[in-house]
Amino acid sequence: MDHLSSNAVRSARPAILGFAGVLFFLVIWQIIPALGLIDPTYFPNATDTLTQLAKDLGTASLWKDIADTLIAWGLGLAIATVLAVTFGTVIGLVPFLRRATHTTVEFLRPIPSVALIPLAILLYGFRLQAALLIIVYASFWQVFVQALYGVADVDSVARDTARSFGLTRSQRFRSLVFPTALPYLITGIRLAAAVALILTITAQMFIGTPGIGRSIIFAQQGANWVEVYALVVVTGVLGLLVNIVFRAIERRVLRWHESVRGEELL
């Protein structure tokens, strides 16, 4: 019984801590403009911002913005994932290709996606495709690099064993390469999901495709600071939800994996 109650406390602890963290953050937010550390005109306090947000939640335009943002994000992440898993697997499995592309990958990877905005507009104009180019470019590398290392990480003893047992190429892929790469891929996709969301908002701000990012710019142009921060809160909440969803997927897909099993033992 002692064991049970301590378990209940343990499982509730992250939620309590999370709630306390949010509360602490809100208090700090409320205090900063009140103390005049930042002029409240340009940085509205938490209550004003959340009141505005509550008002916005009753409007169709905010939900349209959220939908547009999630659509661009989802499309971008899906395209990036498919491309990255395909290329990462092929290149990762062929040592020759890996060596041949290594320098190029390390050259392309650090290029900030935002720097490609003029190119994206030149190719696609102020359209969703331009935003997708920016989103896909940034999130591609997250998954690609994980896929690359994931498929190459197969335990050599396991590989030799599979060979000596005469497993076919597809059997080896299914029961050896895939399970080895999966934790890498899931991590990559979770990181890519966050990066894709950041770049979705950025693209909307600077390319002008509809969504939360564009509305932030509009509110700035109208000197409507409360609205700016209300929308910023929305992006934060979206980021949080994306992370929660992908953590859940990770736990489900990798429940057999020691990293996840280990977490539950703690």
Place this chain on the structure above:
Amino acid sequence: MKKVAATALAGVVALALAACSSSPTPTETTGSPTPAPVDTNTSTPMETFDVRVAALPIAETGALWAAIDEGIFAKHGINIEIVPAQGGAQAIPALLSGDIQFAIGQPFGPFRADAQDLGVVIIGDYADSLKTGKDVNAVVALNSSGIDGPADLAGKSVSVNSLGAAGDVTIMKAVEDAGGDPKSVKFVEAPFPEVPAQLDAKNIDAGWVPDPFMSIVAGGAGHIVVHPYQATIPGLSVLTNITLQDTIDKNPALVAQYSAAMKEALTWASSNEDAVRAALVKNLEIPEEAAAGITLPTFTFDLNVDDLKQLADLAVGYGVLEAAPNFDRLIKQQ
């Protein structure tokens, strides 16, 4: 080999993106719009065009939104869609990509494009600064800054929204005319919405802004130092209608109908300011009180080319432009 892989990757990304597009080939650079699908009947006297126009999300665009609601563009067979793009510099790549057919932008974009002979032309005016009274933009400073007139800007840091354009050029001229050293002004780039906060934080000494920011500073702890347009080239064009020479050549009917519509829209807007302000509240989410106080420009389609030449000459004089643009090539008033 590496290059091939990189190119292939870029190609695949581009293809994947193109695949999810329902629009015509995005890399098409003809700039010709797709006629509305309903309008395949050649017996119709006036063709209907689907047109995408880039405009900045600023107060001036209110005239366009209001005129669209008024049905002026529809009347001229222009099915217009406003693309509220941030940053005028990006309008030209978008024109070249064929995504948009027209752009409303500051004349400096076309000036620079002309230097590279990109085939960008100005087909008409859009909005002018005001010759007298409170102008549409100003250099503002805090009352405590000790900056009272343009001569005091010498040696100070002054923000403009983009360096090397009409803002810093006219400010330098205003400083020079007031007896200050124009070269000593330290220009920095700051988006308009940031200026009030940057002034308060003392990160800049003065900033160049339009409304609502001009009124926010002047109505608070600051004041207007100078209206640089009015002080140097009174009535100077703020925004112009921009397209490609290629569009004029290949699609004269489109350009003629668009120009007729724009002309009527701007004339209508100049005598219907209330509708323009209402459109701002609706489209830009500017609070109603703020929209009421915004200084609106003179809306007109008639370019004053001499003003633009004067602006280009000033820019050359201050080393902002290497050479004046070829105005015969650049200006195609419709």
